[in-house]
Amino acid sequence: MAATEAGRDMALREATLRKLRKFERLRGQIVKVGEFWDVVVITAADEKQELAYKQQLSRKLQQKELPLGVHYHVFADPAGAKIGNGGSTLCALQCLEEIYGDRWNCFTILLIHSGGYSQRLPNASALGKIFTALPLGSPVYQMLELKLAMYIDFPSHMSPGILVTCADDIELYSVRETDILRFDKPGFTALAHPSDLLIGTTHGVFVLEPSGSSECGDLEYRTCHRFLHKPSLEEMCQSGAVGRKRTLSPKNLAVGDLGTPNSHSDFVYTDSLFYMDHNSARKLLAFYQQLGALTCEIDAYGDFLQALGPGATMEYTKNTANVTREESGLVKMREKIFHLLQGTPLNVVALNNSKFYHIGTTREYLYHFTSDSPLKSELGLLSTAVSVFPGGSEGSCEAPCVIQSIIDSRASVGLGSVVEYSWLGPDVTVGANSIISGCHVLTKAALPPSSFLCALSLRVNGRIMYATMAYGVEDNLKQSVKALSDIHSLRFSGLGFLECLDLWGLKGTEDLFSGSQTSLSLWTARIFPVCPSLSxxxxxxxxxxxxxxNASPLCLTSHELLSVEEMLFYKDVEAMMRWRAHIVQEIHLQGCQADVSEEFSFLCTP
Structure with a gap:
């Protein structure tokens, strides 16, 4: 008999709770050898981002928010061409070699890719995706703590090697007490999650060798024949990637704990993180050292994993359909990687009771933090975390989510909105489905629905200044055009960008944009006033x-204006962290409000 979905969800929640408890016991403690990672590496896009990450890591360690006795590093990509997370992986291996020599052969290493500027979730742009706040714990968890907690069981069952993951996804899983998730096989080992076929078109998909067993437990060790990167439905079906699982009838599910399988649904196994042993890492490092400088983007999933397994062919090397920017040397680079890794085994740990979540966009962020999402239940996410919010409505569907903020009892925060690291006065209204981050508003103000507002501290010519990015939550900051004549196609908060410029009294000239004049976008548009105070x-x-x-004119010509690109260049990380610390201090003085269920109460220290 198969367990009900409710039973599997409960197992997932309990497994997650156990990992969080285990991590809480290690926070601020010196870990024993083999108990935790030997090395944790975070990649950064450039030296500016590297410094910001190091400042935040240092503060976390000082405040004992992370396990101690671990080597934490931040490695920036070299200046020049974008190299992708595959290139960042190669550079990180070189940095480890320079620091540790042959000693890193014996280490268990967690490598977290966090090198982007989070244009799809701009409130994470200044301080980084891996430092995105979660409505969980006290001190508030960020993505770094959550990843360390969810991977807490891995190091003790891992041969020396490197686990590669990304900063904006969450993997939850449960296995039986007698099952152990091991990373100890030669070559590469990847986690695999059952997903519907539509999800498979936007992820990596594993084509597995036959298992030879009719039983399907929560954990299966399988061998991968080949790996597909963002395949079409037709490719998945033709390659043999599609499986069929038995499902339970709604009638039986409503009756009791057990149901009877009576139908089938198609699924594929999709990717998340992967491990490579030190021999494979060494092979990649030697390849990188022979190459010298990288001149094109390499994808750690699409370009490494597609070369693995007995069914891999060179066909994928010429497929550039999923490449954001095709460089002339990309195909040749892929061919070299294929020949380097050809014949290397790809092992798969199929986690049949697992969930994979991505929170890298404003839409995903709002959904998981404010709606009645499964993630909210599985992780114990709060509606009010380390905040003063007398008007909160903990537990209600689409309740606003407030993280480390102070909101006056007479202020109003609309349903489906997130407020983080902010202080809002009595006459402030935040519209529904909005994001407000790092703001200080004590005068009368109204944020329209579906708006995005994120304030940054800057250091300009030696002075502390402030600028606040403002958009619609659905605005596409990654969209760019190559000529001024095409900026009419950009849209700001639902309105054509040229119309917005007319309202603001600005002209669409070259001087309006920072950076490359062949990539004009909302990201590089100089439209945000620089001011002497945060408010x-x-x-x-x-x-x-x-x-x-409101389609009402507003003259911006008297202000000094910056683009988001420039705001990130001038950002003052220390000043932003001081603001957050000030809010925490005031919250404790006023009394922190958080309705925490008993089973998650260990996350909130007095």
Whole structure:
């Protein structure tokens, strides 16, 4: 008999709770050899981001928010061409070699890719995706703590090697007490999650060798014949990637704990993180050292994993359909990687009771933090975390989510909105489905629905200044055009960008944009006022946004204006962390509000 979905969900929640408890016991403690990672590496896009990450890591270690006795590193990509997370992996191996020599052959290493500027979730742009706050724990968990907690069982059952993961996804899984998830086979080992076929078209998909067993437990060790990267439905079916699982009838599920399988649904196994043993890592390092500088983007999943397994062919090397920017040397680089890794085994750990979540976009962020999402239940996410929010409605569907913030009892926060690291006064109204981050608003203000507002501290010519990015939550900051004549195709908060410029009294000239004049976008548009105080900055950008929503003119020509690209260049990480610490101090003075279920109460220290 098969367990019900409710039973599997309960097992997933209990397994997650156990990992969180285990991690809590290690926070601030010196870990024993083999108990935790020997080395934790975070990659950064450039030296500026590297410094920001190091500052935050240092603060976490000082405040004993992480396990101690571990080597934590941040490695920046070299200046020049974008090299992708595959290139970042190669550079990280070189950095480990320079620091440790042959000693890293004996280490268990966690490598977290966090080198992007999070244009799809801009409130993570300044301080990094891996430092995205979660409505969980006290001190508030960020993605780094959650990843360390969810992988807490891995190091003790791992041969020396490197586990590669990304900063904006969450993997939850449960296995039987007698099962152990091991990373101890030669070559590569990847986790695999059962997903519907549509999900498979946007992820990596494993084509597995026949298992030889009719039983399907929560954990299966399988061999991968070949790996497909973002395949079409037709490719998945033709390659043999599609499996069929038995499902339970709704009638039986509603009756009791056990149901009877009576139907089938198609699924594929999709990817998340992967491990490589030290021999494979050494092979990649030697390859990188022979290459010298990288000149094109390499994908750690698409370009490494597609070369593995007995069914791998060179056909994928010429497929550039999923490449954001095709460089001339990409195909040749892929061919070299294929020949290097050809014949290397790809082992798969199929986690049949697992979930894979991505929170790298504003839509995903709002959904998982404010709706009645499975993740909220499985992780014990709160509606009010380390905050003063007398008007909160913990547990209600689409309740606003408030993280490390102070909100006056007379303020209003709309359903489906997230407020983080902010202080809002009595006459502030936040519209539904909005994101507000790092803001200080004590005067009367109204943020329209579906708005995005994120304030940054800057250091400009030696002075502390402030600027606040403001958009619609659905705005596409990654969309760019190559000529000024095409900027009419950009849209800001639902309105054509040229119309917005007219409302603001600005002209669409080359001087309006920072950076490359062949890549014009909302990201590089100089439209945000620089102000001497945080509250002035927030109000100035709020007026800018309101002008668009209300179609009312607002002259910006008297302000010094920056683009988001420039704001990130001038960002003052220490000042932003001081602001967050100030909020925490005030929260403790006023009394922290958080309705925590008893089973998750260990996450909230007094």
């Amino acid at each position: 002035e900055s927030v109000m100035a950008s709020l007026r800018l946004l309101g002008a668009v929503r």
